[in-house]
Amino acid sequence: MPNAKFQKFTLMNKSELKLFLDEKVILYNNPKFIDSDPIQIPHLFTLKEDIEIAAFLVATIAWGNRKSIINNGHRLMEIMGNSPYDFVMDFSEKNAESLSPFVHRTFNNDDLFYFLKSLQNIYKNHGGLENVFAQYSERNSMQTAIHHFKKTFFELPHLTRTQKHISDPLKNSAAKRINMFLRWMVRNDNAGVDFGIWKNISPSQLSCPLDVHSGNVARKLKLLNRKQNDGKALNELDNSLRKLEPKDPVKYDFALFGLGIFERF
Structure with missing residues (x-):
């Protein structure tokens, strides 16, 4: 059931959440991502x-x-x-x-x-x-x-x-x-x-490019509480992502965006 699946992710501790998101970064931060993304233009x-x-x-x-x-x-x-x-x-x-x-x-x-x-x-x-x-x-x-x-x-x-x-x-x-x-x-x-x-x-x-997809996933994963996708929400999400990876926090944009767009998380 969707509720059971959702509950599974909300109960993850910090290390489990980081492992989960790191796996999604590996899945989406690769050249196949370019084919469906505007980044293909500067490429x-x-x-x-x-x-x-x-x-x-x-x-x-x-x-x-x-x-x-x-x-x-x-x-x-x-x-x-x-x-x-x-x-x-x-x-x-x-x-x-x-x-x-x-x-x-x-x-x-x-x-x-x-x-x-x-x-x-x-x-x-x-x-x-x-x-x-x-x-x-x-x-x-x-x-x-x-x-x-x-x-x-x-x-x-x-x-x-x-x-x-x-x-x-x-x-x-x-x-x-x-x-x-x-x-x-x-x-x-x-x-x-x-x-x-x-x-x-x-x-x-x-800072993570915060949009409706990354914002919704971040809220489901308890990385973000603020409802609006505004500057205050961005600051909150930044703080959460920097706790997971201070040297490269925006790598998780791939995970949040991929989960939202491709997996309908």
Whole structure:
């Protein structure tokens, strides 16, 4: 019966829970995971800047149907001539017309136009994406760094509506998509999924990308009590995961997400 199965997991002690989740990490943190995940888009590239720009843009649109996210991620790369860094650095008003066809839910061509201008500004004037995040990172958190990144990202003239596409943890957002992007860039999982190309930030500083799937599983496993998937819930989940694996707490994103999506836990 489902109730008996559920009770079995809620009665696990810390060591049993860690063993259970570690097994799920091994199951899902492998190259097979890439085929059904938006991370496949940055995996098309080998140049550091191509990878991080592709990852940032795809993470930005990573809400809604996963198939639609992946399809639109490929569409984005086609618009950019499958050379994201070159496209960003050469971007100007002249080639803005090529952006007109792109829409993903509420992210439209006006938003994309600004994102490309801002990315160009970050690479030309701020030392690149990694540098902006790294300079504001704290010992056990990237949430203040995300807040400062958003301020830097929107320092150019922009439409107010575009700001909603980057969350601010200091306004109690779980910032799921940015935390997912950081996981992709920082973790070196030796399994070929996360890239680990950012060396100035440690995996111990990362937070789990909290969404409806990981949140529901975390609550069933007593890793999280708060009902809302907000910044306070993220802090609670971070504390729980760091007790299990302080050096690499977000590896459990694979376990929580896999249990929710693939096992309907």
